[in-house]
Amino acid sequence: MFITFEGIDGSGKSTQARLLAEHLREQGRDVVLTREPGGSAGAEEIRRLVLEGDPDRWSAETEILLFTAARRDHLERTIQPALEGGKIVISDRFADSTRMYQGLSRGDLRATVDRLHDMMIGREPDLTFIIDMDPGEGLSRAKGRNGHEERFEDFGEDLQRQMRAGFLALAKEFPDRCHVINGARSAEAVAAEVAAVADAALA
Numbered sequence: 001m002f003i004t005f006e007g008i009d010g011s012g013k014s015t016q017a018r019l020l021a022e023h024l025r026e027q028g029r030d031v032v033l034t035r036e037p038g039g040s041a042g043a044e045e046i047r048r049l050v051l052e053g054d055p056d057r058w059s060a061e062t063e064i065l066l067f068t069a070a071r072r073d074h075l076e077r078t079i080q081p082a083l084e085g086g087k088i089v090i091s092d093r094f095a096d097s098t099r100m101y102q103g104l105s106r107g108d109l110r111a112t113v114d115r116l117h118d119m120m121i122g123r124e125p126d127l128t129f130i131i132d133m134d135p136g137e138g139l140s141r142a143k144g145r146n147g148h149e150e151r152f153e154d155f156g157e158d159l160q161r162q163m164r165a166g167f168l169a170l171a172k173e174f175p176d177r178c179h180v181i182n183g184a185r186s187a188e189a190v191a192a193e194v195a196a197v198a199d200a201a202l203a
Helices: 013-026 041-049 060-084 095-104 111-118 135-143 157-173 189-202
Strands: 004-005 033-034 088-092 127-132 180-183
Touching: 004 013, 004 060, 004 111, 013 033, 013 088, 013 127, 013 189, 033 060, 041 060, 041 135, 060 111, 088 095, 095 111, 095 157, 127 157, 127 189, 135 157, 180 189
Parallel strands: 004 088, 004 127, 033 088, 127 180
Antiparallel strands: none
């Protein structure tokens, strides 16, 4: 099974992906925990290009190409081999993030994102958790990390509000695989709900 976590910056996706991986491993399942952009050597190199530096470093069109290139390498070298080996793959972000951030953030480029995805990726997750949170709180959390990968956080709260609305619309577009989880609770409460949904899907 291929499971992904999506949501705005600071919503707790990375923490929840890790907690679900730990939960499933405790059951004796073979789990690969990965992330985007990244998850393979080549994709990690592209990650530095797109997540660091000035917000205006790349156009949205160039970003779409960079993220798709990273995703293709990730798919070839990490995701597909693990799935073919019977493992569960959990990814912190996947194509839905590109549909939102590049597809909506600076003009309507969603159709371009989808065409490239169909051409070069051609795979959707089996199960997607959208961790929902107030954009102001999420941005405050994200900026509080004081990391180097803050290029998208630097676009500000307006982008986060747009992304939140976009992710909630995406859940309605793909209801068979998307589950919206209230992220404005303790990490333990969120993890318990995520684990229950995942266990039911795997059963």
